[in-house]
Amino acid sequence: MVVRRQVPGHSAGEVRELGMIQPIIELIGVTKRFGSFVANDAIDLRINEGEIHAIVGENGAGKSTLMKTLAGLHVPEEGRVLLRGQDVELRNPEIAMSKGIAMVHQHFSLIDALDVAENVVISDPPRRFGVLRRKVAVARVVELSRTYGLDVDPKRRVAECRVGVQQRVEILKALYRSPEVLILDEPTAVLTPQETQALIDNLRGLREKGKTIIFITHKLKEVMAVADRVTVMRAGSVVLNVPVAETNSSALANAMVGRSISVEARAKTGQLGAELARLEEVCRDGTSGSVGLDHVSLTLRRGEVVGIAGVEGNGQSELIEVITGMHMPAAGRVILQGEDVTSRASPLFMRQRGIAHIPEDRIATGLATTATLLDNLITGAHGVKPIARGPWIDQASARAHAQRLVREFDVRPGNIAADAGSLSGGNMQKAIIARELEGDPQIIVAAHPTRGVDIGAAEFVYSQLLARRERACVLLVSSDLDEILRLSDRILVMYRGAVIAESDADSLTTEQLGLLMAGIRREPQCVADAQGAAL
Amino acid sequence: MSMGSTTGAALAQRRGSTGFFRVWHTLQMPLLATLAGLLLTSALLLVIQVNPLDVYAALLRGALGSVFGISSTLRWATPLILAGVAVTIGFKAGLFNAGLSGQIYLGGLVGSIIGFAVVLPAGLHPAVAIIGGGLAGAIWALIPALLLRYFGASEIVTSLMLWYVAIGISDFLVRQFFRDPTSAAFLMSVKVAPDAVLPSFFPVGNVSVMLFVSAGVALLAWYLMARSKIGYEVRMTGANPRFAFYAGLPTARRLVLAFCASGFVAGMIGAAESIGINQRFVSQFDPGFGFDGFLVALLANGSIAGCIPAGFFLGILKAGSMEIERTLGVSKSIIWILQGSIILFVSAYRLRDRINALFAHLTRR
Numbered sequence: 001m002v003v004r005r006q007v008p009g010h011s012a013g014e015v016r017e018l019g020m021i022q023p024i025i026e027l028i029g030v031t032k033r034f035g036s037f038v039a040n041d042a043i044d045l046r047i048n049e050g051e052i053h054a055i056v057g058e059n060g061a062g063k064s065t066l067m068k069t070l071a072g073l074h075v076p077e078e079g080r081v082l083l084r085g086q087d088v089e090l091r092n093p094e095i096a097m098s099k100g101i102a103m104v105h106q107h108f109s110l111i112d113a114l115d116v117a118e119n120v121v122i123s124d125p126p127r128r129f130g131v132l133r134r135k136v137a138v139a140r141v142v143e144l145s146r147t148y149g150l151d152v153d154p155k156r157r158v159a160e161c162r163v164g165v166q167q168r169v170e171i172l173k174a175l176y177r178s179p180e181v182l183i184l185d186e187p188t189a190v191l192t193p194q195e196t197q198a199l200i201d202n203l204r205g206l207r208e209k210g211k212t213i214i215f216i217t218h219k220l221k222e223v224m225a226v227a228d229r230v231t232v233m234r235a236g237s238v239v240l241n242v243p244v245a246e247t248n249s250s251a252l253a254n255a256m257v258g259r260s261i262s263v264e265a266r267a268k269t270g271q272l273g274a275e276l277a278r279l280e281e282v283c284r285d286g287t288s289g290s291v292g293l294d295h296v297s298l299t300l301r302r303g304e305v306v307g308i309a310g311v312e313g314n315g316q317s318e319l320i321e322v323i324t325g326m327h328m329p330a331a332g333r334v335i336l337q338g339e340d341v342t343s344r345a346s347p348l349f350m351r352q353r354g355i356a357h358i359p360e361d362r363i364a365t366g367l368a369t370t371a372t373l374l375d376n377l378i379t380g381a382h383g384v385k386p387i388a389r390g391p392w393i394d395q396a397s398a399r400a401h402a403q404r405l406v407r408e409f410d411v412r413p414g415n416i417a418a419d420a421g422s423l424s425g426g427n428m429q430k431a432i433i434a435r436e437l438e439g440d441p442q443i444i445v446a447a448h449p450t451r452g453v454d455i456g457a458a459e460f461v462y463s464q465l466l467a468r469r470e471r472a473c474v475l476l477v478s479s480d481l482d483e484i485l486r487l488s489d490r491i492l493v494m495y496r497g498a499v500i501a502e503s504d505a506d507s508l509t510t511e512q513l514g515l516l517m518a519g520i521r522r523e524p525q526c527v528a529d530a531q532g533a534a535l
Numbered sequence: 536m537s538m539g540s541t542t543g544a545a546l547a548q549r550r551g552s553t554g555f556f557r558v559w560h561t562l563q564m565p566l567l568a569t570l571a572g573l574l575l576t577s578a579l580l581l582v583i584q585v586n587p588l589d590v591y592a593a594l595l596r597g598a599l600g601s602v603f604g605i606s607s608t609l610r611w612a613t614p615l616i617l618a619g620v621a622v623t624i625g626f627k628a629g630l631f632n633a634g635l636s637g638q639i640y641l642g643g644l645v646g647s648i649i650g651f652a653v654v655l656p657a658g659l660h661p662a663v664a665i666i667g668g669g670l671a672g673a674i675w676a677l678i679p680a681l682l683l684r685y686f687g688a689s690e691i692v693t694s695l696m697l698w699y700v701a702i703g704i705s706d707f708l709v710r711q712f713f714r715d716p717t718s719a720a721f722l723m724s725v726k727v728a729p730d731a732v733l734p735s736f737f738p739v740g741n742v743s744v745m746l747f748v749s750a751g752v753a754l755l756a757w758y759l760m761a762r763s764k765i766g767y768e769v770r771m772t773g774a775n776p777r778f779a780f781y782a783g784l785p786t787a788r789r790l791v792l793a794f795c796a797s798g799f800v801a802g803m804i805g806a807a808e809s810i811g812i813n814q815r816f817v818s819q820f821d822p823g824f825g826f827d828g829f830l831v832a833l834l835a836n837g838s839i840a841g842c843i844p845a846g847f848f849l850g851i852l853k854a855g856s857m858e859i860e861r862t863l864g865v866s867k868s869i870i871w872i873l874q875g876s877i878i879l880f881v882s883a884y885r886l887r888d889r890i891n892a893l894f895a896h897l898t899r900r
Contacts, residue, residue: 324781347783349783351783359781364775368771368775371770371774380782391763391764392763393767
């Protein structure tokens with residue numbers, strides 16, 4: 001048991017303000033290799049007690065590896081880990097846990113069939129004669145939930161909880177073992193804006209209780225909002241470690257990618273062209289519990305980016321499936337360049353008509369992960385010359401095609417003979433985009449194109465999508481408001497399967513969009529009036 | 536049902552290695568599984584106080600130690616290679632052709648009918664019989680394929696059930712119309728015409744030119760799967776059906792085609808056994824090629840061409856088992872135990888791959 005060294009009579013916040021900062025964790029020269037690949041190269045890092053410490057960096061910069069070292073999941077080859085000034089060997093997660101370090105992973109490890117309380121206490125359940133004491137478990141979870149302000153219903157089955165709630169359960173599960181240090185790996189990647197705000201409030205609450213929090217993120221806005229100190233990693237090394245008060249978003253972004261990038265630039269509206277596609281009063285049922293489509297109409301024109309905003313699960317996926325031919329509408333019409341194609345829609349047909357699709361689920365839909373990168377990159381192109389030569393696939397042309405895409409879209413590692421599943425998430429996404437943008441599509445349907453993608457790769461994706469706008473229409477679906485606002489010329493908000501608002505991008509603010517996504521429909525004029533009155 | 540998904544070859548590619556390591560990764564699984572199977576069987580033999588080395592020596596002597604032994608090995612390798620190819624074609628498409636035996640029976644029936652009821656030039660006759668048998672197998676496989684396409688019925692269940700129907704149909708037709716009246720004890724058809732019998736090229740035994748046809752079919756199927764547009768579409772459909780649908784590939788047609796191709800190869804086995812070995816249709820002539828095909832396919836590790844060596848290996852086991860029984864007094868069932876344990880270890884190895892993949896996924900970055 002580690003004894004807290006807190007100054008009597010002062011809260012953690014006051015200690016921080018008084019400048020009596022204790023380093024709780026100190027890493028000295030920590031190096032972790034995987035084969036010949038150096039994931040962490042002689043890392044020196046100090047984490048102060050009671051602070052929120054953000055770790056940012058591109059995909060593959062070594063952030064998760066470093067945190068897993070602290071959580072006892074990796075044992076470093078070199079270097080020392082000091083906990084309150086004492087050398088420790090974190091050989092496995094159980095040791096790390098007993099020293100007061102807990103980690104919440106990016107992918108949840110909850111058991112859907114059990115209820116919240118059972119999941120929280122799973123690492124050390126209260127038992128009598130080997131049987132779970134449910135009442136005790138529920139009481140402990142209620143107490144824990146109250147102490148940290150993390151609102152959950154202990155008796156609800158995890159399968160019935162929304163993602164944001166599941167994450168609170170994960171955090172409670174980590175807090176159940178009373179850790180001093182809580183590590184969160186990309187906690188906001190799956191959250192809606194409202195849930196993200198709630199999480200940020202929760203993190204502040206935990207800091208007030210004296211916990212030290214380390215979190216990994218891609219989103220610089222969150223760093224600026226909540227963190228006390230930020231560490232930037234690049235290619236296995238720490239390149240920047242500063243108090244948040246002494247830096248800003250663009251400095252962090254530049255440090256992450258190692259070159260200067262513009263975070264705020266938004267390309268101006270292009271020249272509007274001919275109508276490419278139109279949906280008229282499209283209806284359909286949802287799949288497995290999600291909402292369907294409720295009389296959705298929309299028009300796509302050449303030269304514009306149309307953004308579909310909304311909290312996930314409000315019919316966006318269903319809309320995409322109709323436009324890309326993966327699902328027939330139950331009612332309504334799909335019209336491509338003036339021709340009613342409702343009854344003929346199929347993925348093949350829509351692709352032949354120039355509709356490209358960057359799907360929301362890379363692994364389940366976007367790739368055949370057990371096939372080679374080569375095989376994944378030539379799909380579609382395999383049926384036309386020069387790759388198709390009669391009934392055969394010309395091996396040299398196929399390789400040349402794949403090599404060219406790998407080079408142009410900087411897919412790393414670019415070994416086209418390797419399985420597509422061996423790529424990191426960001427590189428999978430680049431491979432998909434490379435394939436989908438081939439052949440000059442007329443309409444590009446992009447669902448969450450930068451989810452889980454680092455800032456450098458996201459910039460690349462944005463530039464690719466905007467570059468296509470001259471010749472095509474981009475239909476962008478995202479739950480990331482900044483992304484929607486930055487790229488779109490026109491924004492539609494979906495709520496419970498219906499389009500509840502449509503507006504030019506310039507006349508909407510993040511706050512208005514957030515309200516619309518929550519289903520609070522107000523005329524833009526009224527919102528403006530209300531703001532005017534408030535001022 | 537993506538049996539051929541995490542193959543050794545794929546692992547080798549994932550690790551970006553070439554040359555020796557790639558060959559090793561491809562062969563590692565079948566070799567290790569076979570070794571483990573031999574060890575487990577040895578342990579059993581030791582329990583019944585038989586020297587395993589004696590058993591394996593008898594096995595090799597029986598299979599390769601004489602001209603007759605070699606002919607026996609080649610005789611069994613011929614249908615086993617095809618059975619492995621039939622199963623692997625299904626695997627590539629993500630399908631499980633559990634009804635191989637049904638397609639074999641109908642192929643045997645049609646092949647033998649062409650053999651005794653149709654008059655054709657000598658050189659052409661066996662070829663037409665084999666192709667006819669293949670078509671019968673393909674048509675029989677078409678039924679589960681269409682049930683899968685239009686009703687989503689599991690091809691495993693429907694093709695397996697159709698096996699029994701195939702036995703019924705072929706026995707009924709032979710009993711009613713083609714029965715050899717001189718044979719009272721066994722249900723069998725009249726003999727095929729002499730010019731329909733597959734020519735033999737070996738001094739003894741039942742080794743016909745079908746051996747070369749088997750190897751040729753395996754190589755052809757491998758080439759088509761690896762290099763043709765349709766083969767590519769079949770592979771991608773098998774690797775991830777949702778991806779293939781999303782990408783606009785004609786997934787339904789490719790699944791039906793692959794299943795029929797699997798049935799065609801199975802039908803060829805039946806025809807070749809009928810006109811080559813038995814020279815007539817014999818009721819229930821299949822000694823379990825449907826099951827053996829899966830062992831060959833598992834050993835071949837998802838590679839169609841790999842079915843050639845895997846088929847030979849199983850042929851050795853089959854040919855050598857008689858010698859074990861004859862000289863050592865150990866039941867040849869021991870070979871079944873060996874085969875079964877090899878399957879067990881192949882499966883365990885695949886499980887290990889899955890666990891490794893999961894672990895790699897969790898610890899990535």
